[in-house]
Amino acid sequence: MSKRVAVVGLGLIGGSIAMALQGFEDYEIVGVDVSEPTLRYAAEHHVADRVTGDAGQALAEADVVFLCLHPQGIVDFLQRNRDGFKAGALVTDVCGVKTAIVEAAKVLPPDVGFIGGHPMAGTEFSGVQNALKHMFRGAHYIIVPNKNSRPDQVALLERMAAYMGCRDVVKTTPEQHDAIIAYTSQMMHVIAVSVCDDPKLFEFMGFEGDSFRGCTRVAALDVPLWTQLFSLNAPQLDAALERLEQNIGSYRQVLRSGDRRALAEKLEWSADRKRQVNRWEQEHQT
Amino acid sequence: MSKRVAVVGLGLIGGSIAMALQGFEDYEIVGVDVSEPTLRYAAEHHVADRVTGDAGQALAEADVVFLCLHPQGIVDFLQRNRDGFKAGALVTDVCGVKTAIVEAAKVLPPDVGFIGGHPMAGTEFSGVQNALKHMFRGAHYIIVPNKNSRPDQVALLERMAAYMGCRDVVKTTPEQHDAIIAYTSQMMHVIAVSVCDDPKLFEFMGFEGDSFRGCTRVAALDVPLWTQLFSLNAPQLDAALERLEQNIGSYRQVLRSGDRRALAEKLEWSADRKRQVNRWEQEHQT
Numbered sequence: 220m221s222k223r224v225a226v227v228g229l230g231l232i233g234g235s236i237a238m239a240l241q242g243f244e245d246y247e248i249v250g251v252d253v254s255e256p257t258l259r260y261a262a263e264h265h266v267a268d269r270v271t272g273d274a275g276q277a278l279a280e281a282d283v284v285f286l287c288l289h290p291q292g293i294v295d296f297l298q299r300n301r302d303g304f305k306a307g308a309l310v311t312d313v314c315g316v317k318t319a320i321v322e323a324a325k326v327l328p329p330d331v332g333f334i335g336g337h338p339m340a341g342t343e344f345s346g347v348q349n350a351l352k353h354m355f356r357g358a359h360y361i362i363v364p365n366k367n368s369r370p371d372q373v374a375l376l377e378r379m380a381a382y383m384g385c386r387d388v389v390k391t392t393p394e395q396h397d398a399i400i401a402y403t404s405q406m407m408h409v410i411a412v413s414v415c416d417d418p419k420l421f422e423f424m425g426f427e428g429d430s431f432r433g434c435t436r437v438a439a440l441d442v443p444l445w446t447q448l449f450s451l452n453a454p455q456l457d458a459a460l461e462r463l464e465q466n467i468g469s470y471r472q473v474l475r476s477g478d479r480r481a482l483a484e485k486l487e488w489s490a491d492r493k494r495q496v497n498r499w500e501q502e503h504q505t
Numbered sequence: 506m507s508k509r510v511a512v513v514g515l516g517l518i519g520g521s522i523a524m525a526l527q528g529f530e531d532y533e534i535v536g537v538d539v540s541e542p543t544l545r546y547a548a549e550h551h552v553a554d555r556v557t558g559d560a561g562q563a564l565a566e567a568d569v570v571f572l573c574l575h576p577q578g579i580v581d582f583l584q585r586n587r588d589g590f591k592a593g594a595l596v597t598d599v600c601g602v603k604t605a606i607v608e609a610a611k612v613l614p615p616d617v618g619f620i621g622g623h624p625m626a627g628t629e630f631s632g633v634q635n636a637l638k639h640m641f642r643g644a645h646y647i648i649v650p651n652k653n654s655r656p657d658q659v660a661l662l663e664r665m666a667a668y669m670g671c672r673d674v675v676k677t678t679p680e681q682h683d684a685i686i687a688y689t690s691q692m693m694h695v696i697a698v699s700v701c702d703d704p705k706l707f708e709f710m711g712f713e714g715d716s717f718r719g720c721t722r723v724a725a726l727d728v729p730l731w732t733q734l735f736s737l738n739a740p741q742l743d744a745a746l747e748r749l750e751q752n753i754g755s756y757r758q759v760l761r762s763g764d765r766r767a768l769a770e771k772l773e774w775s776a777d778r779k780r781q782v783n784r785w786e787q788e789h790q791t
Contacts, residue, residue: 339714359711389711399712402705407716410696412775413752417745419688420778424785425645425675426685428625430693433719438779446769453760459703460757464750466699471746474739483732489698492706493724499710 225281227251227274227296229261232313232341233287234350237267239383251277257347266347278303283375286312290447294323301326309372311336315400316451317363317393332372335363335393337400338385345441356384363393387503401455408445409460411438511567513537513560513582515547518599518627519573520636523553525669537563543633552633564589569661572598576733580609587612595658597622601686602737603649603679618658621679623647623686624671631727642670649679673789687741688748694731695746697724 222245226237229252237250250267251274252258261270271277278284278300286293293312304310310333312320317335324333340358342349360380364373377388391399414431415438423431449456473482508531512523515538523536536553537560538544547556557563564570564586572579579598590596596619598606603621610619626644628635646666650659663674677685700717701724709717735742759768 339712341714358714361712387711396712399705399709402703403709403712403717404714406700407720409753409756410700410720411716411779412772413749413756414692414696415775415778415782416752416755417688417748419685419745419748420782423685423689424782425673425789426625426647426682426689427782427786428627428644428690430697430723431689433722434693434696435779435782436719437716438776439783440772440776442769442772442776445772446765449760449768450763450765453763457757457760459705460753460760462703462705463699464753466702467695467746467750469702470695470699471743474735474743474746477736477739479732479736482735483728486698486726486728486731489701490724490726490728492701493697493721496701496706496710496713496721497725500713503711 222246222282223249223277223280224283224285225249225251225277226267226285226287227277228287228292229257229266229270229347229350230287231345231347231349232338232354233285234261234266234347235340235352235354236285236287236313236338236383237261238350238352239355240379241265241268243379243382246283249277249281252347260347264347266350274300275303279305281305282308283379284308284310286310286314288312288314289444290314290316290319290451293320297323297326302328304328304331306330308332309334309369309375311362311376313338315404315448317396319451321363321365321393332369334368334372334376336376337361337396338380338383339404343437343439345444353384355380357386358384359387359389360385361389361391361396363391363396397452398455401452402459405449405452405456406459406463408437408440409449409456410463411435412440414438508532508568509535509563509566510569510571511535511537511563512553512571512573513563514573514578515543515552515556515633515636516573517631517633517635518624518640519571520547520552520633521626521638521640522571522573522599522624522669523547524636524638525641526665527551527554529665529668532569535563535567538633546633550633552636560586561589565591567591568594569665570594570596572596572600574598574600575730576600576602576605576737579606583609583612588614590614590617592616594618595620595655595661597648597662599624601690601734603682605737607649607651607679618653618655620654620658620662621649622662623682624666624669625690629723629725631730639670641666643672644670646671646674647682648674648676649682650676683738684741687738688745691735691738691742692745692749694723694726695735695742696749697721698726700724 224246229250248268250270338360380388510532515536534553536556624646666674
């Protein structure tokens with residue numbers, strides 16, 4: 220192996236990336252973490268080709284660096300290690316907000332390329348013990364290159380995403396990413412926790428079906444992570460929630476009117492939108 | 506086989522019940538439908554031991570009748586066939602509202618026992634082609650017996666639910682069922698369609714992860730069925746949605762305040778409630 224990928228932060232996503240990238244071209248996958256138990260677990264379970272607690276050394280030797288920390292951790296890490304990356308290296312991250320991260324990456328020297336990323340996968344668990352080699356199978360991998368991004372580095376990231384099993388690589392801007400993710404991901408988490416805040420939650424035991432499980436699965440979330448994600452994207456998330464409230468309110472109005480025909484027409488409209496999404500997903504299935 | 510179960514309505518749920526009940530004790534499973542293509546499909550795929558379009562004959566011979574029609578269809582069927590059931594028969598249904606159905610079943614003669622039921626399972630598809638033998642594996646089966654229900658008929662229903670693979674049988678009143686189901690099931694469907702009503706829906710393509718898929722899966726719903734279910738339980742559903750709006754509003758308030766610590770505390774509270782539900786589910790796993 221002549222080249223190296225450093226995966227910084229062997230949590231749920233970092234651990235999964237290290238597992239999924241093993242064997243990629245001629246790269247050695249080096250796992251980096253500050254936690255001794257995490258490093259020991261990662262070594263015993265062969266989460267990476269090699270693990271180390273020495274981030275400085277790993278960075279200096281890495282051709283590609285995946286920053287797999289919480290958003291604030293990424294911002295701090297970039298600031299602290301701005302001069303520690305290898306010249307010509309590609310640095311990327313995997314967190315769920317992009318505007319704040321891309322802004323923070325401006326501290327890097329010009330010969331280090333930063334391309335923000337966001338693989339759309341995860342589970343409601345956290346930690347290296349829950350990492351999965353096949354976490355990214357069928358997932359979208361979003362990246363936010365800019366006009367200065369090196370085409371060979373974009374292409375490298377695309378090959379790695381494909382190797383990890385991703386369905387496709389979607390390119391967008393940090394701002395667009397954050398606006399859409401507020402709706403497709405963050406709002407789903409606010410819905411899930413809000414449903415669980417209902418005073419009847421514990422009365423329902425034994426009455427829940429798959430629709431309840433599907434909607435609330437993500438409510439048992441990683442609190443520090445989601446506090447940061449929500450806070451770093453609060454205006455966009457609030458706007459998405461306002462639209463949701465209007466749409467729920469519109470259903471309540473028809474329900475209260477007792478007009479079954481209007482209700483049926485409204486449901487038909489919404490269900491048809493979902494069916495269009497399903498068709499799109501089927502057509503774009505890898 | 507000395508006894509007979511008639512499954513009236515070979516749709517998604519009726520078809521699945523007929524498949525799941527084959528081999529139960531010494532019962533022959535007879536599938537009943539009005540649609541020729543459905544009967545042909547059911548016969549070719551052995552959905553039941555035997556299928557027929559003659560509901561009158563099937564009812565007259567059945568010791569147990571499962572009414573697997575839409576809610577209004579059940580009400581109408583009971584009215585129309587009130588004198589067609591075998592003396593001593595157990596009649597049950599599988600639909601998602603219970604107060605209106607139990608009320609409608611009062612037309613039955615005293616020697617026919619009616620116990621409303623609601624197996625908490627399903628998919629977003631409909632029709633016999635989507636029926637599954639294992640649809641009920643791990644699902645709760647809710648029944649609403651009353652003080653006049655024969656213990657042997659309650660016990661029979663419990664054995665059948667167990668045979669179908671259900672996790673447990675939960676007993677409650679029709680009113681309690683409808684109040685809770687408004688929250689655990691109907692509200693999930695209103696959330697799913699409301700999310701799909703968002704003007705950004707079609708922009709998001711390529712940005713959706715499992716949280717979005719989990720929350721919106723049920724949006725591609727059976728419109729006539731859900732129009733009836735919502736309409737027959739509108740006040741309870743509206744009350745549940747009002748509580749949801751308050752809970753989402755409370756999150757929006759903290760988000761807008763910019764108080765990260767308050768947000769983290771709130772998320773911790775909600776996530777802990779979900780973890781309690783998960784623990785309960787694990788403990789009650791069959």
